[in-house]
Amino acid sequence: GNENKFVFYELNKIEKYAWKIFFFIIPVILLLSFIVSRFEKKRFEKISSAIKEFSSENFAVRIEEGKIKGMDEIDDLVLAFNFMAEELEKFHKMNVSKILEMNSKLVEANFELGGAKALADEANKAKTQFLANMSHDIRTPLNAIIGFTQIIEQGEEYDHLPLNIKNHLNGISLSGKNLAELINNILDLSKIEAGKMEVNEEDVNLKILLQGIYSINSSLAENKKITIYYKIDPELPEFILIDRTKLNQILMNLCGNAIKFTPTNKSVTIEAQKNKNLIEFKVRDEGIGIPKERQSTVFEAFEQSDKTIMGKFGGTGLGLSIVKKMTGLMGGNISVESELDIGTCFTVSLPLKRAALSDNLIEKKVKFKFDKPYKVLVIDDNQMNYEILKFHLKKIGLESYYANTGRKGLALAMEIKPEIILLDIHMPEMSGIEVRKELLANPYLNTIPTVVMSADVFSESKDQALGVAFSDFISKPIDFKELNLVLEKNLKPKMIS
Numbered sequence: 202g203n204e205n206k207f208v209f210y211e212l213n214k215i216e217k218y219a220w221k222i223f224f225f226i227i228p229v230i231l232l233l234s235f236i237v238s239r240f241e242k243k244r245f246e247k248i249s250s251a252i253k254e255f256s257s258e259n260f261a262v263r264i265e266e267g268k269i270k271g272m273d274e275i276d277d278l279v280l281a282f283n284f285m286a287e288e289l290e291k292f293h294k295m296n297v298s299k300i301l302e303m304n305s306k307l308v309e310a311n312f313e314l315g316g317a318k319a320l321a322d323e324a325n326k327a328k329t330q331f332l333a334n335m336s337h338d339i340r341t342p343l344n345a346i347i348g349f350t351q352i353i354e355q356g357e358e359y360d361h362l363p364l365n366i367k368n369h370l371n372g373i374s375l376s377g378k379n380l381a382e383l384i385n386n387i388l389d390l391s392k393i394e395a396g397k398m399e400v401n402e403e404d405v406n407l408k409i410l411l412q413g414i415y416s417i418n419s420s421l422a423e424n425k426k427i428t429i430y431y432k433i434d435p436e437l438p439e440f441i442l443i444d445r446t447k448l449n450q451i452l453m454n455l456c457g458n459a460i461k462f463t464p465t466n467k468s469v470t471i472e473a474q475k476n477k478n479l480i481e482f483k484v485r486d487e488g489i490g491i492p493k494e495r496q497s498t499v500f501e502a503f504e505q506s507d508k509t510i511m512g513k514f515g516g517t518g519l520g521l522s523i524v525k526k527m528t529g530l531m532g533g534n535i536s537v538e539s540e541l542d543i544g545t546c547f548t549v550s551l552p553l554k555r556a557a558l559s560d561n562l563i564e565k566k567v568k569f570k571f572d573k574p575y576k577v578l579v580i581d582d583n584q585m586n587y588e589i590l591k592f593h594l595k596k597i598g599l600e601s602y603y604a605n606t607g608r609k610g611l612a613l614a615m616e617i618k619p620e621i622i623l624l625d626i627h628m629p630e631m632s633g634i635e636v637r638k639e640l641l642a643n644p645y646l647n648t649i650p651t652v653v654m655s656a657d658v659f660s661e662s663k664d665q666a667l668g669v670a671f672s673d674f675i676s677k678p679i680d681f682k683e684l685n686l687v688l689e690k691n692l693k694p695k696m697i698s
Contacts, residue, residue: 263287344678347377348589351681355596375417381678400530404556405445407473408433414449414471418456427460428468436475440556447527448482448551454520455484455547462488462545479533480553483546490541499537500525524549570598575692578602578619580610580636581654582628586677590623593681597688607631611639614646621691624671626655637671650691654679 263283350373353359359367415431422429452471459469467487474481491499500521528535533551577599579587587603594601602617604610607628614622622640626633633653640646650672673687 343377343381345585345589347374347381347678347680348586350374350377352589352592355593355681371416372420375413377678400444400447402442402444402554404440405443405448406439407437407441408439410445410449411452411471411473414452414456417453418460418469421457422460422469425460425463426465427463429456429460429470430468431471432473434472434474437473437480437553438555441480442554442556443551444531447531451524451527451549452482452484454524455482455549458520459484459486459488459545462486464488475553476550478553479550482549482551485544485546487544490543491537491539491545492541493539496537496539500535571688571692574598574600575620576600576602576617577688578604578610578614578617578622580604580607580622580628580633581625582606583625586625586654586679590679590684593684597685599688599692607633607636610636611643611646614640614649615643618645619649621688622649622651623675624651624653626653652687652691 350370353370354374359370362370411431411433415429419429456469456471463469463486469487470483470485472481472483472485474483525535528549528551531551533549535547535549537545537547539545577590577594579590579601581587581603582605584603584605587601591601591603602613602619604613608631610622610624624633624636628636633655637651637653640649640651652673652675653671654675654677672691675683675687
């Protein structure tokens, strides 16, 4: 019994000590927990703050490393963050240095590019000036050739000329006009390169256009003893709306190639067909043909189906490249079918647009004469141009006066007070634009319609002229029909059957 009491006493004693220890340790644990939690909270706040700064591209930020043992995970996190920040700061500094270096090189390259662009602009300006001068210098004598041919064709003696002489005159006229368009083609190549080519649609008599192409090429075909035909689908309208100059150039190029590559005693055919809402122009030949592997490249610049062709047949290989680009500009496409030693067919497909029929389209044997002898002042430094105009103006009932310089023209205008002035734009001492400005500044002359005549057909020159308030623009060689329309617009003719 005593032993049991002793055990119970000892147990009771241990229990009392245990409770004392418990009540002492718990506050200590709680206090330690509170201290640790406050420390952790502050460190987490520091970590959060550092991350926010880091995300704002402050790569120099660092987190203070802990000093309390047992926080290995948090310490590891802090160490990893600081290491990452240090590496990214190095990377950023290195990149900034590279960016600055690259920027410096870019500035230098831009400076060199600016110099190169200035040189290119100067070269392009020189090329444009050369083409403008070439166009003007060739068109001036060409104006005389076409002009005097028109005078003969419109003269009373024309009807009494032998048929072969009439055919020769027609050949001169068509070839002169074709030469004028060839000059336009050279300018068009320049415009294609500069991306400035425009489409100018007009109402065109399809039959007359194809007859002109046939007539120009028939003598060339005849020299090679080649038969040339043209066919027009009866379902096609008589008049279509199209860019006549570009279509003429396309078909002249294709027809010229067909004749060039077709041997003696063979044929070339030009066809115009209706295909739903398209008009298709086909130029067929019985020539040497194009190998299948070369058919996809014949439309590339300076390409020909055979490298020996240039030596045998001539040509630069530019023609088909220009044709393809022009066809595309007109909203169409071109394709080729060919077999060696059998022949080739080029097909140009274009949108079919019917012309809005008007009295101007239907060619009637109608002449017009003016109600009274209006005075026309011609100011041009080339007297031959005036001689051509003088004949035509007299024929339609107008009086003409002439001055070979701008100063003389202004003085003569004050003296005679003309109803209209035809003014050359390129003249020595005083240009046509300068003359027009003085006319506009003169209250006695500023209402007189003034039409500019120029062999410079660059659109920039035309825009510049029309920008100085010219009434109209006529390009040389002067077409009498075009001149008549301009005169009719500014004066009042009466129609004579």
